[in-house]
Amino acid sequence: MYLTIDTADPRPIYQQVADGIKELIARGRLEEGAPLPPLRQLAADLGVNLNTIATAYRTLQDAGLIVIRHGSGAVVASRRTTERSEDELVRPLRAALTDLVLSGLSPGRIQHIVMRELKMTGKDGK
Amino acid sequence: MNPDRLLVIFYGLFWLVRINGCVRRGRQPLLRGREWFFNVPVRPDFYTGAGRRLLHRYWMRMLIPFAIDIPIAAAIFLSGHIALLNWLILGLCALIHVNHVFSVDLAERQARALGACVREQPVTRMELSLTVRRLRDYTNPTLEWIVVLSFAFAFAWLLRQYTSAARHPDPRLVFGVPLVLLYLQIGLLVVKRVIVAWRSPVPEQQACEHVRIQEETRRYYVAVCDLCRVSGAATILFWLVQLNVPDALAGRLLGAWFAAWIAVGLVATVWAEIKRKRLVALALGTRPVTLPDFLHQREIARWPVCYQPEAPMLMLKGARGYSLNLANRLAQLSAAYVAGFAVLLLLLKGQP
Numbered sequence: 001m002y003l004t005i006d007t008a009d010p011r012p013i014y015q016q017v018a019d020g021i022k023e024l025i026a027r028g029r030l031e032e033g034a035p036l037p038p039l040r041q042l043a044a045d046l047g048v049n050l051n052t053i054a055t056a057y058r059t060l061q062d063a064g065l066i067v068i069r070h071g072s073g074a075v076v077a078s079r080r081t082t083e084r085s086e087d088e089l090v091r092p093l094r095a096a097l098t099d100l101v102l103s104g105l106s107p108g109r110i111q112h113i114v115m116r117e118l119k120m121t122g123k124d125g126k
Numbered sequence: 127m128n129p130d131r132l133l134v135i136f137y138g139l140f141w142l143v144r145i146n147g148c149v150r151r152g153r154q155p156l157l158r159g160r161e162w163f164f165n166v167p168v169r170p171d172f173y174t175g176a177g178r179r180l181l182h183r184y185w186m187r188m189l190i191p192f193a194i195d196i197p198i199a200a201a202i203f204l205s206g207h208i209a210l211l212n213w214l215i216l217g218l219c220a221l222i223h224v225n226h227v228f229s230v231d232l233a234e235r236q237a238r239a240l241g242a243c244v245r246e247q248p249v250t251r252m253e254l255s256l257t258v259r260r261l262r263d264y265t266n267p268t269l270e271w272i273v274v275l276s277f278a279f280a281f282a283w284l285l286r287q288y289t290s291a292a293r294h295p296d297p298r299l300v301f302g303v304p305l306v307l308l309y310l311q312i313g314l315l316v317v318k319r320v321i322v323a324w325r326s327p328v329p330e331q332q333a334c335e336h337v338r339i340q341e342e343t344r345r346y347y348v349a350v351c352d353l354c355r356v357s358g359a360a361t362i363l364f365w366l367v368q369l370n371v372p373d374a375l376a377g378r379l380l381g382a383w384f385a386a387w388i389a390v391g392l393v394a395t396v397w398a399e400i401k402r403k404r405l406v407a408l409a410l411g412t413r414p415v416t417l418p419d420f421l422h423q424r425e426i427a428r429w430p431v432c433y434q435p436e437a438p439m440l441m442l443k444g445a446r447g448y449s450l451n452l453a454n455r456l457a458q459l460s461a462a463y464v465a466g467f468a469v470l471l472l473l474l475k476g477q478p
Contacts, residue, residue, distance in 0.1 A: 001255060001256045001257050002253040002254065002255055002256065002333070003253065003254045003255075003256050004251060004252070004253050004330065005251070005252050005253075005254070005327065006250055006251045007248070007250045007251075007418045008250045008251075013420065021256075024256065030256070034258075035258050036256070036258075037256060037258065040438050040455070041323065041438075042254075043438040044438040044439045044440070044454075045254055045325050045326060045327065046254055046327060046420070047327075047417070047419070047420055047421060047423075047439060048420045048421065049420070049421060049436050049437070050435075050436055050437075050438050051436070052420075
């Protein structure tokens with residue numbers, strides 16, 4: 001159960017942390033009720049600013065994935081994000097697909113990538 | 127046997143262990159071969175040029191504790207206050223480790239500054255285990271029961287004995303040593319918790335090997351911590367017996383206790399040496415890497431002590447070596463603990 005941080009990734013660190021935890025929840029590695037490392041400890045472990053992890057946790061809390069309890073840390077609340085319209089959910093997928101098309105990949109190759117990633121994400125999930 | 131004589135023997139054995147440690151630390155820069163200076167990759171001509179001077183300076187720094195120890199020990203022996211050797215040994219234990227950590231860091235920084243090193247690129251992808259480790263996963267229930275029951279039994283016995291005595295002796299004489307042992311026990315438990323919770327990111331390449339080293343290191347220090355705690359439990363029971371035996375027997379009992387202590391100490395030293403060698407062998411199987419510095423620690427920590435509330439780490443790697451972050455909760459807790467220990471010793475100072 002690893003959180004990966006890539007300095008070459010254009011996403012800010014807080015986003016990488018939030019996305020990493022989201023992925024672990026989606027794959028079922030972090031189940032409902034599973035505790036997350038305390039904010040201060042995770043920041044110290046990664047050697048990043050406290051606000052970076054606070055922002056990541058807040059993002060996850062806003063998405064309804066975790067609950068932050070003062071004094072007892074954060075726990076995974078649900079494996080489903082808060083209700084959002086399908087159009088809102090599809091928007092980042094559309095942007096990603098646009099990037100793939102613009103990079104010159106064939107539709108068949110893009111379909112293969114999407115299927116592979118979908119399989120990977122659902123692989124460990126229940 | 128005279129306690130002072132026992133202390134002098136203990137101090138002599140401490141010297142032997144230190145010489146061994148000094149030789150081991152002296153070999154550390156070249157453990158990875160002549161292409162490395164500690165964990166810094168260097169050019170082939172490094173040890174024939176400026177690197178040789180750096181190596182000699184590092185070796186000289188390893189002798190600093192001896193240079194401090196000899197005059198102080200001489201003063202103690204000449205003044206006849208042999209009991210002060212306890213404090214000297216305690217202080218030297220801390221000094222040896224701090225001196226080593228700072229010397230390694232200084233030597234590595236000087237090697238990099240010389241430009242005689244192969245250029246190191248910080249790793250771009252790193253991984254951090256999110257597995258939550260609990261203290262109970264690293265706890266041996268039997269051992270915990272032994273520690274708890276020893277302390278509970280000792281305090282209950284001493285309390286009963288104190289309250290039922292016709293003439294109450296000075297409470298500091300009865301409860302002083304057990305209180306110090308209890309305080310140390312609490313401190314060791316906190317240390318154990320910190321060791322269990324400790325983790326650091328590892329490079330994506332050889333991640334499994336790095337995680338294994340972390341885990342082995344953790345288990346080694348947890349075992350050392352537990353050994354110290356059991357020693358504390360044994361000491362409190364010995365104290366109980368020592369208080370209750372006739373004066374004629376007390377000297378012999380102290381001698382037997384000391385002999386047992388030395389035997390256990392020797393076994394523990396051999397065990398620690400074997401474990402340490404295993405850890406070194408594991409560490410040599412991985413390539414040292416530089417992890418990215420997100421906080422620009424070199425700029426925010428310029429002195430040995432700093433106050434950086436935004437940086438959550440206990441130690442920052444600053445421009446002039448390690449810097450203790452006073453904004454860290456553990457640093458504050460440690461300061462409070464040391465202060466508490468000093469107050470406890472002051473309260474017990476008048477012990478007859």
